[in-house]
Amino acid sequence: MTVIKIESSKEKVTKKKDSSFVKTESSMAKQEKKLKTKTNMNDSTTATTKKSRTKLSFGEQLMECTEFKTKFGHCKIKTNGTDSNKGLGIWVQEMRRNFKLQMTTGKPRSRISEEHIQQLNNIGFHWGFTPKAGLPQSDEAWYAALEKVTQYHKDFNTFDIEVKEEDNKNGGGAQLLYLAEWACDQRDQKKRRDSKMKSNMNKTRVDLLTKIKFNWGGQRKFFTKK
Known part of the structure; x- marks a missing residue:
């Protein structure tokens, strides 16, 4: 005797919902996978761009x-x-x-x-x-500036460093401007030291500048030349 199972309408609805859920879940999984792949590609592209830039x-x-x-x-x-x-x-x-x-x-x-x-x-x-005069300066930076100012004196026979207005405007005179400000600041700091005021100038620095015949009586404020 053959037994035929007849699904009730309730069972059909349930089965249909289960099928729809599986389909939806599968679709979501595909979308997530696609998104993850795209993200990885973007990350890879960014990393490659950054890497190529550093190279x-x-x-x-x-x-x-x-x-x-x-x-x-x-x-x-x-x-x-x-x-x-x-x-x-x-x-x-x-x-x-x-x-x-x-x-x-x-x-x-x-x-x-x-x-x-x-x-x-x-x-x-x-x-x-834009360099600011009067700020404390590490020994390493100070000695580096001293070396450049000494070289400038050898090249131009002066410690009064000139920066043209045109150079200053386009940024080309940035290093010269720094050295010019630095030279002026050394004079100002020594004058403050001599007057028993707070100063960034110490005896070692005074001796080193004096040794290269630095003109202490030069300008203490810098103005860009036209």
Whole structure:
């Protein structure tokens, strides 16, 4: 005798719901997998872009920066958003940060060579850093500035460093401006020391500057020359 099982309408509805749930779950799983794959691809692309940017030489970065300067008239490149120049903007920002640290503390995260500084100056790179006289300075930064000022004296037979207004405007005179301010500040700090006022000048620094015949009677405030 054959037994035929007849599904009730309730069982049919339940089965239909189960089938629909499995289908929906499967569809969601596919979507999640697709999204995950896309995210991984994006992460991979970003990582590749970052990696390729770090592999670029200074010359290649400089070339891109020069092209940007020629096109837009400045080197103030954005470092956020989805701009295609974002990577270059980060590099430019890092150059400015290291230059400032190199000029003040003497301890940049990555030292910039004199040649590279000059190459950036030549394209009118804006360093975005105005030195402030009177601030405490580490020995390393102070000795580095002394060496540059000594060399300037050998080249031009003067400690009164000149920076043209044109150079100052386009950022090319940033390093000269720093040295000019530095020289003025040494005179001011010595005068304060001689007057028994609070000063960043100590005997060792006085002796070293005197040894190279530094003109203590020169200007104590710097003005950009026209």
